[in-house]
Amino acid sequence: MATPPQAYTDVVARIASAAQAAGRDPSSVTLVAVSKTQAWDAIEPVLSAGQRVFGENRVQEAMARWDGKADDLTLHLIGPLQTNKAREAVQFFDVIETLDRERLARALADEILKQGRAPRLYIQVNTGEEDQKAGVVPAEADSFIAACRTTYGLKIEGLMCIPPADEPPGPHFALLGKIAARNGLECLSMGMSGDFETAIRFGATSVRVGSAVFGARS
Numbered sequence: 001m002a003t004p005p006q007a008y009t010d011v012v013a014r015i016a017s018a019a020q021a022a023g024r025d026p027s028s029v030t031l032v033a034v035s036k037t038q039a040w041d042a043i044e045p046v047l048s049a050g051q052r053v054f055g056e057n058r059v060q061e062a063m064a065r066w067d068g069k070a071d072d073l074t075l076h077l078i079g080p081l082q083t084n085k086a087r088e089a090v091q092f093f094d095v096i097e098t099l100d101r102e103r104l105a106r107a108l109a110d111e112i113l114k115q116g117r118a119p120r121l122y123i124q125v126n127t128g129e130e131d132q133k134a135g136v137v138p139a140e141a142d143s144f145i146a147a148c149r150t151t152y153g154l155k156i157e158g159l160m161c162i163p164p165a166d167e168p169p170g171p172h173f174a175l176l177g178k179i180a181a182r183n184g185l186e187c188l189s190m191g192m193s194g195d196f197e198t199a200i201r202f203g204a205t206s207v208r209v210g211s212a213v214f215g216a217r218s
């Protein structure tokens with residue numbers, strides 16, 4: 001077997017030490033290796049090293065990259081989802097992290113019923129209330145979670161956020177944790193290459209790491 005890529009091994013080790021430093025079991029943090037836009041040459045060694053959870057931000061691109069290879073993998077959609085792609089997203093992904101509006105909740109609920117296949121769902125929260133970012137704003141998170149559960153019958157696994165690039169991420173991670181706790185949600189998808197250790201300190205149960213694992217994106 002080939003030696004695992006050093007960058008991958010480093011990220012796995014940093015996740016484990018961040019978890020331990022926070023008094024948490026390293027196995028309580030899942031690494032979602034974000035393979036979007038990466039060349040297969042960069043992805044293959046990480047796959048060979050045993051990584052089984054990958055994140056992608058576009059439905060079509062993910063299908064092109066992973067179709068026929070995805071049997072024992074867990075694929076996360078971490079990019080915005082258009083309602084007209086709900087069918088393919090439900091068919092293809094194991095986890096959809098970007099549920100953020102009622103129209104999409106309805107489309108996903110319809111497809112889940114139709115297909116008899118239910119991806120695990122995360123609601124994206126726009127903790128920084130940035131115009132250019134997707135996600136429900138914090139003030140509407142509780143009612144949106146409730147609508148997903150009661151109006152659309154969706155089982156919600158957790159919350160996801162992408163803090164503003166120009167602010168310390170800690171307060172955003174703390175806010176996401178608070179919204180999750182008061183809504184009885186245990187899973188938090190937060191932390192990327194630049195801040196995953198901070199996210200783990202604030203309770204991340206999965207971190208979405210791309211460039212630190214695979215190198216800079218083209």
Ligand SMILES: *Cc1c(COP(=O)(O)O)cnc(C)c1O
Pocket residue numbers: 034036057078079162192193194208209210211212
């Ligand atoms: C691209 C992307 C990531 C990974 O970013 P890196 O900084 O390369 O680790 C994580 N989450 C989302 C939503 C992304 O779009």
